[in-house]
Amino acid sequence: MEPQRTITIEPVTRIEGHAKITIHLDADGQVNDARFHVTEFRGFEKFCEGRLLWEMPGITSRICGICPASHLIASAKAGDAILAIGIPETAEKLRRLLTLAQWTQSHALSFFHLSSPDLLLGFDADPATRNVFGLMAEHKDVIRRGIRLRKFGQEIIETLGGRRIHTPWAVPGGVRESLGAGDRDRLLAWIPEAMETTTIALGILEGVHAKFAHEIPNFGSTPSLSVGLVSEDGGLEYYSGSLRMRDSNGNTIADQLDPTDYSEYLGERSTEWSYLKFPYYKPLGHDGGTYRVGPLARLSVCDYIETPLAEAERQKLRALSADWDVMGNPFYYHYARLIEILFAIEKIEMLLSDSDILGEDIRSKAMINRQQGVGVCEAPRGPLFHHYHVDEDGVIQQVNMLIATAQNNQAMNATVRQLASHYVHGGSITEGALNRIEAGIRCYDPCLSCSTHAIGKMPLQVQLIDSAGRVLGERSR
Amino acid sequence: MPILTFAMNGHQVSGHDDETLLQIARQHGIHIPTLCHLDGLSDIGACRLCLVEIEGQDKLVAACVTKPQEGMSVHTDTERLQRYRRTIVELLASEGNHQCAVCVVNEHCQLQDLAYAVELQYVRFPYLYPKRTLDATHKDFVMDRNRCVLCSRCIRVCHEVEGAHTWDTAGRSFHCTIMADMDQPWGTAASCTSCGKCVWVCPTGALFEKGQTVAEMEKHRDFLKYIVTARRTGEWIAEEEEGE
Numbered sequence: 001m002e003p004q005r006t007i008t009i010e011p012v013t014r015i016e017g018h019a020k021i022t023i024h025l026d027a028d029g030q031v032n033d034a035r036f037h038v039t040e041f042r043g044f045e046k047f048c049e050g051r052l053l054w055e056m057p058g059i060t061s062r063i064c065g066i067c068p069a070s071h072l073i074a075s076a077k078a079g080d081a082i083l084a085i086g087i088p089e090t091a092e093k094l095r096r097l098l099t100l101a102q103w104t105q106s107h108a109l110s111f112f113h114l115s116s117p118d119l120l121l122g123f124d125a126d127p128a129t130r131n132v133f134g135l136m137a138e139h140k141d142v143i144r145r146g147i148r149l150r151k152f153g154q155e156i157i158e159t160l161g162g163r164r165i166h167t168p169w170a171v172p173g174g175v176r177e178s179l180g181a182g183d184r185d186r187l188l189a190w191i192p193e194a195m196e197t198t199t200i201a202l203g204i205l206e207g208v209h210a211k212f213a214h215e216i217p218n219f220g221s222t223p224s225l226s227v228g229l230v231s232e233d234g235g236l237e238y239y240s241g242s243l244r245m246r247d248s249n250g251n252t253i254a255d256q257l258d259p260t261d262y263s264e265y266l267g268e269r270s271t272e273w274s275y276l277k278f279p280y281y282k283p284l285g286h287d288g289g290t291y292r293v294g295p296l297a298r299l300s301v302c303d304y305i306e307t308p309l310a311e312a313e314r315q316k317l318r319a320l321s322a323d324w325d326v327m328g329n330p331f332y333y334h335y336a337r338l339i340e341i342l343f344a345i346e347k348i349e350m351l352l353s354d355s356d357i358l359g360e361d362i363r364s365k366a367m368i369n370r371q372q373g374v375g376v377c378e379a380p381r382g383p384l385f386h387h388y389h390v391d392e393d394g395v396i397q398q399v400n401m402l403i404a405t406a407q408n409n410q411a412m413n414a415t416v417r418q419l420a421s422h423y424v425h426g427g428s429i430t431e432g433a434l435n436r437i438e439a440g441i442r443c444y445d446p447c448l449s450c451s452t453h454a455i456g457k458m459p460l461q462v463q464l465i466d467s468a469g470r471v472l473g474e475r476s477r
Numbered sequence: 478m479p480i481l482t483f484a485m486n487g488h489q490v491s492g493h494d495d496e497t498l499l500q501i502a503r504q505h506g507i508h509i510p511t512l513c514h515l516d517g518l519s520d521i522g523a524c525r526l527c528l529v530e531i532e533g534q535d536k537l538v539a540a541c542v543t544k545p546q547e548g549m550s551v552h553t554d555t556e557r558l559q560r561y562r563r564t565i566v567e568l569l570a571s572e573g574n575h576q577c578a579v580c581v582v583n584e585h586c587q588l589q590d591l592a593y594a595v596e597l598q599y600v601r602f603p604y605l606y607p608k609r610t611l612d613a614t615h616k617d618f619v620m621d622r623n624r625c626v627l628c629s630r631c632i633r634v635c636h637e638v639e640g641a642h643t644w645d646t647a648g649r650s651f652h653c654t655i656m657a658d659m660d661q662p663w664g665t666a667a668s669c670t671s672c673g674k675c676v677w678v679c680p681t682g683a684l685f686e687k688g689q690t691v692a693e694m695e696k697h698r699d700f701l702k703y704i705v706t707a708r709r710t711g712e713w714i715a716e717e718e719e720g721e
Contacts, residue, residue, distance in 0.1 A: 052611070055579060055581070168692055176693065367616075
């Protein structure tokens with residue numbers, strides 16, 4: 001009998017951060033277990049201790065170059081809570097605008113730059129050309145449009161914050177700069193093009209769904225909870241609201257959860273094999289409490305979307321299957337992401353057309369009034385929690401950040417396990433299997449830089465390890 | 478007051494015998510970089526950035542505390558001086574915890590300006606990452622010793638201009654820090670009048686206003702000239718040094 005073996009995919013490519021996948025085989029060469037390991041460590045929570053509350057948005061936005069605006073907002077909101085003040089209405093609308101711009105640019109990056117090579121060129125295409133450059137050769141117009149769509153989001157962030165990445169614009173109490181009428185008009189003029197690009201992308205994805213119809217059911221569709229912010233009446237929410245949880249059959253199991261009490265119902269488990277912690281819903285325990293977050297989860301927990309075009313697409317997504325399994329299949333994250341881009345563009349237009357958006361009353365000031373505060377927003381990949389404890393002078397004593405990608409950790413591992421079981425047989429791994437496992441991870445658009453609070457990009461490496469821990473073979477690119 | 482004539486970078490210059498080489502250089506439009514010097518405060522030659530060469534002697538001297546002599550020949554910008562100045566900035570960078578990207582005075586910092594001026598692109602010395610304290614006990618201001626370069630401007634402005642002498646130094650060498658009163662939390666220092674002068678004269682983000690966020694604080698130091706002139710002449714005007 002052959003010894004047990006492990007296949008390692010390291011590093012995983014076209015995601016944000018460093019990770020590897022190991023596939024553990026039993027003595028018969030069948031998949032016994034598969035794990036998604038995050039191999040980087042950053043320590044933001046530790047080195048923020050001793051800094052001042054007011055610096056935190058500027059420091060924590062450095063966690064990530066993809067979604068710095070989300071960290072900025074969550075951090076500023078934690079600051080609002082500690083100052084114990086309400087921020088001016090214009091400031092909230094401007095922060096909402098920034099959050100949606102962040103969604104747009106990040107989702108466009110995920111769809112056009114990172115995932116469309118798999119979707120348009122196919123999982124079995126040559127890895128040398130299965131990337132954004134290979135795509136440029138065959139689908140030049142689509143990619144150009146995608147790059148422009150991402151730029152639209154970046155442009156809003158730059159207009160508001162003075163720079164595209166790591167703006168320190170949102171602060172405890174509000175925001176630092178207001179929006180001018182000229183800039184508002186310039187951004188509004190960009191809306192039709194952004195809308196057209198998203199519509200084209202939705203058309204392309206429809207074709208992708210048809211093309212991969214036989215593969216999609218095996219794309220890591222394991223039961224899990226879905227968690228996301230919803231508005232008071234159950235609409236899709238991204239800046240405020242309360243958390244709702246639904247199970248894999250669409251039953252609401254918890255509603256109106258105050259996100260600032262997250263630590264009461266969300267636990268975090270550590271393992272010795274990954275720097276990424278494993279959050280779970282406490283009442284259901286480690287395994288039963290596995291939950292997903294991000295675009296598909298948000299569309300699973302909300303009852304409606306307030307903007308018409310996005311709502312029509314949401315209904316189409318729900319109608320793809322009579323039961324709830326579509327909402328648990330990570331392949332549909334791509335669709336959900338495009339629906340959210342559509343929502344973001346519609347909502348950005350609404351916000352920009354609101355005369356309040358040009359207001360000059362944008363910042364409330366106060367000193368330390370509470371010694372702890374939680375700030376929550378929906379980052380592109382899911383709910384983002386920043387929780388700070390300060391002393392009476394505003395010096396940070398303790399930081400806890402619960403990152404969207406971390407909350408998908410258990411679900412990503414389940415997806416990897418399912419894909420590995422389906423595609424890996426006989427103790428060897430084919431290029432196509434490798435690609436599908438990676439693509440399964442990519443559905444979640446994980447951002448490991450954020451989730452381990454690391455930077456860098458991911459090449460791909462696979463190791464085959466026997467039961468004694470010896471590396472039998474290795475592949476990388 | 479005798480007037481002396483001597484050479485600076487090969488040009489004949491003249492100045493009073495009680496003026497410093499730095500003052501005379503500025504009167505003649507010759508730039509010498511400084512960090513611990515601030516018009517209106519006494520000079521102590523702490524930062525060594527204004528080092529100049531005098532022909533006939535190996536030892537470099539600080540222009541802010543050196544008086545002229547008849548017939549001397551001074552050089553302010555030789556290759557050797559450039560090397561020394563760059564090294565000083567590198568040592569300052571490696572000795573403290575200077576994280577410009579998340580500092581309240583990013584883009585408005587005199588240490589950062591110096592780093593640009595000496596074209597500092599990397600630091601050859603290992604960073605020491607010293608464990609230093611941040612004192613936020615004052616109701617309005619913060620002292621972050623991570624960003625302190627020990628220029629002592631805060632000590633001098635507090636002693637010489639405000640007359641409070643809240644600040645002083647404690648410890649020696651790497652352990653030297655700025656302390657309030659009897660090395661106690663700033664917020665408990667009875668001598669502090671909360672005037673804020675130390676905050677404004679600080680060249681870096683070591684002293685700043687509470688509530689300021691990243692890259693938000695710009696320090697305006699012009700007030701000092703008015704106070705110093707008013708003390709001497711009784712008039713609320715700023716006497717500009719020639720060449721400024």
